[in-house]
Each structure stands twice: as structure tokens, then as C-alpha cells.
Amino acid sequence: MRLSSLLIIAMTFFAAAVVSLVAANFSVKLIEESSEIGVRDALDGEGMTWAEVEADGLQVTLAGVAPTEAVRYKALTTAGSIVDAARVIDLMEVEAQAAIAPPRFSAEVLRNDSGISIIGLIPASTDRESTIKKFANMAGEANVADLLEQADYPAPEGWEDALAYATSAIAQLPRAKASIAAGRVSITAIADSVEARAEMERVLKRRVPPSVELVIDIAAPRPVITPFTLRFELDEDGAHFDACSADTDAARARIVAAATRAGVTDTPRCTVGMGVPSPTWSTAVEQAISAVERLGGGSVTFADADINLIALPGSSQATFDRVVGELENSLPPVFALRSQLPKVQDPNEGPPEFTVTLSPEGQVQLRGRVNDAALRELADSYAKARFGSDRVYTATRVAENLPADWAPRVLTGLEALAALSNGSVTVTPNALSVTGNTGNPDASTEIASLLAGKLGEGADYDISVNYQEKLDPVLGLPSPSECEAQIGEILKTGKINFEPGSATIDSSALSIMDEIADILKRCGDLPLEIQGYTDSQGRETMNLALSQSRAESVLNELRARRVLTGTYTAKGYGEENPIADNGTEAGREANRRIEFRLLRPDTVAVPDETTLESAAQSGDTENQTSEEGTSDEQN
Incomplete structure (x- = not known):
């Protein structure tokens, strides 16, 4: 009985404990839910929907990414206003803020006769001392004004390339300004002449790195034009200038506008220069162009103050008199007008005639009269077959009442002309004449035999053919020594240039290679050595390799021009055999060269005074430095 009572009591306490535990869990869940819901509602009410809320017992955890520290x-x-702040666990992050934008780096370099000044803001990573030292080498340390500021921000892309290019460019321009920005350089300069400006622009554009945008504005004095010339023409082919000069940009604009009104469709080239005979030049030109337009065609030519106006043949005499009279009375003082109205020639005047001419350049023109369209086509086809289809121009016309033997006489004349190097043939009803030059000493005999056989006995013909040894395909070939002399004449006025630090021939020298190739094609097999040389700057081994590559590059250019080079060799001599002082820039430039040398049996492999030479300069005209890298590039 007692044991039973104890069991009942124990079970009662156990049941009470279970009930208490369940009640406690329920209370905790209730508190978690109410806390989480309350905090979430409060945050949503403040517009902070980014925040994530999670309750764990009495603790409330906040997570998510706050836009700013203040919002966090x-x-x-x-959350602390809803639950005890001590119960809030902060696991929130703050969104990363963009870094402060770096300043815009830029600099301006001004160089004149007084020295060099540089002003601007550059990155701290830029080697300022090295940059200033380069300018000091150009103008002297005392003549460099350093007004640069530096900021500790990363250098933008293209900045260092732009600064390096502008520095090297200023070294070549004694009077210039360079504006430098990341990836962009603007250069304003003054040249001594139009030719000097073109050379400056060529050098600057050739050396600009791919990462840099270059803007060039180089001023040059206007050329002196003597005489001040202009020629305007309006014919069946349209309106155009053969020559155009103006004294100012405004005058050029007025002249071009007048030409446009008269029918010029493209943008004509009109040179602005000095030497104009009168400030009213553009007024006189406008009036003269307008007169040509009103005449319906013709030409007007200005040579200083002299004007020559020629109307088209067949223009109305009344219109010609009126237009010329108006022009004479309106022209500014100083200008003198001479006018012509050519008469229309009757095509049937005089005896019928057929002429064909062959120019020294191989161009053939057929003019005059033929019996019918069939003969015109036959003569044209025959000429194209003998002289080349792209070299024949036919301007013959069909006429009546020509002799019965006109066609064979025309074709015989064409055949006779083919025996000449240049000349002409004229066919008339009663005679045939052949004149010209030839390299065949037997040409006169051969032509006479041809005419006698084709035209028959008693035919009247005249042959005036001159033999010229230089046209002889055998005797006209130059000797090896003459080839040397001819190439030497070319190289007196031209140079074979290479791109800086490379064996690639510069585009400016390709025309020289064309001329040399034309000579060598006529010279046949020559024991020729193409020799490459450098100056003494840089390592000897690198100079030797560069000179060899350049000599081979010249040889390859000749092969590309279909020159037979089986007897040619290419050899680099590096810095050997200097022809000038390597201690000066002019001397080093002279030593950087290509030589063409004829190898004679009694010669040795060293250049002599008769060597053909071309100063093969690298194009790098920067001030020399003592660093090997720079010197190697200049070689």
C-alpha cells in the first residue's frame, strides 16, 4: 500500500514536469515568432526590405547587404526599438563604395628658342626626373621650366606611351607645343617651308605607337609662285583646272566657288601662295571663269596680270563679242585681256590624209580618214595586235571618195611603223611618208623593201629614218661599268631608308628601288654585291646582324621586281669601313647605308671610292643616347 502511494506521487511529479516543459517550449516559440515578425515589420516599414531577420530563442539576427553604413x-x-538591443546580433554587410575617381592627367610641353617648359598633372608612377632630364638634354638644364604636379593615382592606359612619344617628338621640333593626355598627343608646330612641313608630318606619323592617337597642326610659310598662274577649261569633258593659285584662303574659296558654279564637280586643288600681281586677283579670276561659262566653253589662262581667253571653235560671234566686251570693262585695273575665237576648220579642206604616230613611250594614235567602218576596225585591230591593245588610241573618221588602194596603203603604213622605235606615218592619195628613229641599222632598207613590195613599182613614198645606237637592242645595253654609273646617278638624289631598328625598307624608298630595278633588268648578269653597313652605336654583333638583314631585304626587293639576281650576293659588314665620323650625328647617318658594288676580278672584298652607296638611314632622328637599346634601334 505504501509502495503504491509512492508510485502515484512520482508519476504526478513527472506529469507536472512534462506539462511545464511543453509550456516552456511553447512560450519560447511564441517569443521567437513575435520578435521576428515584429522586427521584420518594423524594418519593412522603414523601407529596409533588403534586411533578413531570423529569431533564435531570445536572440534576433540581422543579415543582408546595407547600401551604406548609415542605413546599417x-x-x-x-530592431532595438522592438526587442532589447542586447538581443540583436548584427551580421549585416555594407555595399562596397566606388573609389574616388582619379584626376585627369595631362601635360603641355612648349619648346621655342628660349627653352622648354612643361606644365600639368602626372601620375606619381611616372619617372619625372627621367622625363625632365630628357628635356634638359635637348635645351640645356638651365633652359627647362618644370611646372609639373604629381598625384598618387594609377596611370591610365596609354599615358606612358603618349608621354614617351611626345618627348621624342619635341626633340625633333625646335618650335612646337605638345599636349599630352592618356592615349592622345596633339602637336602644334611651325615649319620653315612646305617641304619641311611634309617631312615633319611624315616622320611624326611614321613613329607614332598604335596606342596613341595623334593630332598634327604644322604651319608653314606660303610658297612663292612665279608667275602667279591659273588655267580654267570648260569643254565636252566638263570643267576643270589645269592650274590654280590664290593669295589667301578666302580668295581660294571664292575661286573654287566660281568654278563650282561653272561646272566643276570635284574639289579642285588650288595653291595658296605669295606673288599675286594684285589684291583683286580672285575678283578677276571669278569674272573670267564666269565669262567662259557664259560662252558655253573654252579656256582662260592667267600669268600674273596677263589673261588669255580662248572660246570654243564655232562659238557665236555675237555672244563672243558681248561676253568679252563685258569682261574687258569689268576687270580690275592692272589686268590685260587677250581673247580669241578660233575658226571652225572644214574637215574636207585639203587632201585626204591618214596619220599614225608612235611615241617614245609606246603610245600609238590613229587619225585621219578611212574608207569605211570595216577599215577603221581592221586598222585598230592591227595596231593593237602590233603595239598592245592598251596603247592604241583611234580617232579616224569614215570619208567618201578615197582612192581604191587606200586600205592597203593604210595597213602598209602601220606595218612600216612597227619597224621603228618611235615616229610617224602619213598616207595621202599620192604618197606615203615614214619618219622616225630606230635601233635597227637596216631598218631603212627593210622599210623600203616592204613599201616597194606592197605598193608596187612607181609608188611615191618617202623614208626618213634615223638610226640611234642607244635604241639598238644589242649595242644599247649598258656595260657593267655603265650600270654602276647609272645607279650612282640615282643614288645621288635618293636614299634607301629603313624603318627604325628593322630591315623593312621604308615606303619612301620604294620608288628608288623601282628605278634601280629598271636599270638592273637591262644590265644582264652582273657579279654584284649588295653591302649593308651601320654606324658604331650599339653592340657589334647586333649591328652586324642588322646590316646583313638589310642587305638581304634589298636583294629580296629586287627579286620582287623580277630582277634576275642569280649572280648577286647580299652581305652585312656592320660598323666596318665607316665613310664619315661616327662622333657626329651627320657622320653616323652617312655610315648607316647600303652599297651596290660591282665585283671585278682584280678587286678584293673591301669598298673603294667607286662604290655605289645609298645612305640607308633608319629614320630614327632622335638625339642619340648612350644606352645600348637606343643605339641598337638607331642603327
Whole structure:
């Protein structure tokens, strides 16, 4: 009985404990839910929907990414107003803020006769001392004004390339300004002449790196034009200038506008120069062009103050008199007008005639009269077959009442002309004449036999053919020594240039290679050595390799021009055999060269005074430095 009572009591306590535990869990869940819901509602009410709320017992955890630190603190404060702030766990992050934008780096370099000044803001990573030292080498340390500021921000892309290019460019321009920005250089300069400006622009453009945008504005004095010339023509082919000069940009604009009104469709080239005979030049030109337009065609030529106006043949005499009279009375003082109205020639005047001419360049023109369209086509086809289809121009016309033997006489004349190097043939009803030059000493005999056989006995013909040894395909070939002399004449006025630090021939020298190739094609097999040389700057081994590559490059250019080079060799001599002082820039430039040398049986492999030479300069005209890298590039 007693044991039973104890069991009942124990079970009662156990049941009470279970009930208490269940009640406690329920209370905790209730508190978690109410806390989480309350905090979430409060945050949503403040517009902080980014915040994530999670309750764990009495603790409330806030997570998510706050847009700013102030917003994160506001979220903590809002949650603390709902539950005890000590129960809030902060796991929130703050969104990364963009870094402060770096300043715009730029600099301006001004160089004149007084020295060099540089002003601007550059990155701290730029080697300022090295840059200033380069300018000091150009103008002297005392003549460099350093007004640069530096900022500790990363250098933008293209900045260092732009600065390096502008520095090297200023070294070549004694009077210039360079504006430098990341990836961009603007250069304003003054040249001594139009030719000097063109050379400056060529050098600057050739050396600009791919990462740099270059803007060039180089001023040059206007050329002196003597005489001040202009020629305007309006014919069946349209309106155009053969020559155009103006004294100012405004005058050029007025002249071009007048030409446009008269029918010029493209943008004509009109040179602005000095030497105009009168400030009213453009007024006189406008009036003269307008007169040509009103005449319906013709030409007007200005040579200083002299004007020559020629109307088209067949123009109305009344219109010609009126237009010329108006022009004479309106022209500014100083200008003198001479006018012509050519008469129309009757095509049937005089005896019928057929002429064909062959120019020294191989161009053939057929003019005059033929019996019918069939003969015109036959003569044209025959000429194209003998002289080349792209070299024949036919301007014959069909006429009546020509002799019965006109066709064979025309074709015989064409055949006779083919025996000449240049000349002409004229066919008339009663005679045939052949004149010209030839390299065949037997040409006169052969032509006479041809005419006698084709035209028959008693035919009247005249042959005036001159034999010229230089046209002889055998005797006209130059000797090896003459080939040397001819190439030497070319190289007196031209140079074979290479791109800086490379064996690639510069485009400016390709025309020289064309001329040399034309001579060598006529010279046949020559024991020729193409020799490459450098100056003494840089390592000897690198100079030797560069000179060899350049000599081979010249040889390859000749092969590309279909020159037979089986007897040619290419050899680099590096810095050997200097022809000038390597201690000066002019001397080093002279030593960087290509030589063409004829190898004679009694010669040895060293250049002599008769060597053909071309100063093969690298194009790098920067001031020399003592560093090997720079010297190797200049070689």
C-alpha cells in the first residue's frame, strides 16, 4: 500500500514536469515568432526590405547587404526599438563604395628658342626626373621650366606611351607645343617651308605607337609662285583646272566657288601662295571663269596680270563679242585681256590624209580618214595586235571618195611603223611618208623593201629614218661599268631608308628601288654585291646582324621586281669601313647605308671610292643616347 502511494506521487511529479516543459517550449516559440515578425515589420516599414531577420530563442539576427553604413546603423536602431538591443546580433554587410575617381592627367610641353617648359598633372608612377632630364638634354638644364604636379593615382592606359612619344617628338621640333593626355598627343608646330612641313608630318606619323592617337597642326610659310598662274577649261569633258593659285584662303574659296558654279564637280586643288600681281586677283579670276561659262566653253589662262581667253571653235560671234566686251570693262585695273575665237576648220579642206604616230613611250594614235567602218576596225585591230591593245588610241573618221588602194596603203603604213622605235606615218592619195628613229641599222632598207613590195613599182613614198645606237637592242645595253654609273646617278638624289631598328625598307624608298630595278633588268648578269653597313652605336654583333638583314631585304626587293639576281650576293659588314665620323650625328647617318658594288676580278672584298652607296638611314632622328637599346634601334 505504501509502495503504491509512492508510485502515484512520482508519476504526478513527472506529469507536472512534462506539462511545464511543453509550456516552456511553447512560450519560447511564441517569443521567437513575435520578435521576428515584429522586427521584420518594423524594418519593412522603414523601407529596409533588403534586411533578413531570423529569431533564435531570445536572440534576433540581422543579415543582408546595407547600401551604406548609415542605413546599417538605422536597421540596428529599428530592431532595438522592438526587442532589447542586447538581443540583436548584427551580421549585416555594407555595399562596397566606388573609389574616388582619379584626376585627369595631362601635360603641355612648349619648346621655342628660349627653352622648354612643361606644365600639368602626372601620375606619381611616372619617372619625372627621367622625363625632365630628357628635356634638359635637348635645351640645356638651365633652359627647362618644370611646372609639373604629381598625384598618387594609377596611370591610365596609354599615358606612358603618349608621354614617351611626345618627348621624342619635341626633340625633333625646335618650335612646337605638345599636349599630352592618356592615349592622345596633339602637336602644334611651325615649319620653315612646305617641304619641311611634309617631312615633319611624315616622320611624326611614321613613329607614332598604335596606342596613341595623334593630332598634327604644322604651319608653314606660303610658297612663292612665279608667275602667279591659273588655267580654267570648260569643254565636252566638263570643267576643270589645269592650274590654280590664290593669295589667301578666302580668295581660294571664292575661286573654287566660281568654278563650282561653272561646272566643276570635284574639289579642285588650288595653291595658296605669295606673288599675286594684285589684291583683286580672285575678283578677276571669278569674272573670267564666269565669262567662259557664259560662252558655253573654252579656256582662260592667267600669268600674273596677263589673261588669255580662248572660246570654243564655232562659238557665236555675237555672244563672243558681248561676253568679252563685258569682261574687258569689268576687270580690275592692272589686268590685260587677250581673247580669241578660233575658226571652225572644214574637215574636207585639203587632201585626204591618214596619220599614225608612235611615241617614245609606246603610245600609238590613229587619225585621219578611212574608207569605211570595216577599215577603221581592221586598222585598230592591227595596231593593237602590233603595239598592245592598251596603247592604241583611234580617232579616224569614215570619208567618201578615197582612192581604191587606200586600205592597203593604210595597213602598209602601220606595218612600216612597227619597224621603228618611235615616229610617224602619213598616207595621202599620192604618197606615203615614214619618219622616225630606230635601233635597227637596216631598218631603212627593210622599210623600203616592204613599201616597194606592197605598193608596187612607181609608188611615191618617202623614208626618213634615223638610226640611234642607244635604241639598238644589242649595242644599247649598258656595260657593267655603265650600270654602276647609272645607279650612282640615282643614288645621288635618293636614299634607301629603313624603318627604325628593322630591315623593312621604308615606303619612301620604294620608288628608288623601282628605278634601280629598271636599270638592273637591262644590265644582264652582273657579279654584284649588295653591302649593308651601320654606324658604331650599339653592340657589334647586333649591328652586324642588322646590316646583313638589310642587305638581304634589298636583294629580296629586287627579286620582287623580277630582277634576275642569280649572280648577286647580299652581305652585312656592320660598323666596318665607316665613310664619315661616327662622333657626329651627320657622320653616323652617312655610315648607316647600303652599297651596290660591282665585283671585278682584280678587286678584293673591301669598298673603294667607286662604290655605289645609298645612305640607308633608319629614320630614327632622335638625339642619340648612350644606352645600348637606343643605339641598337638607331642603327
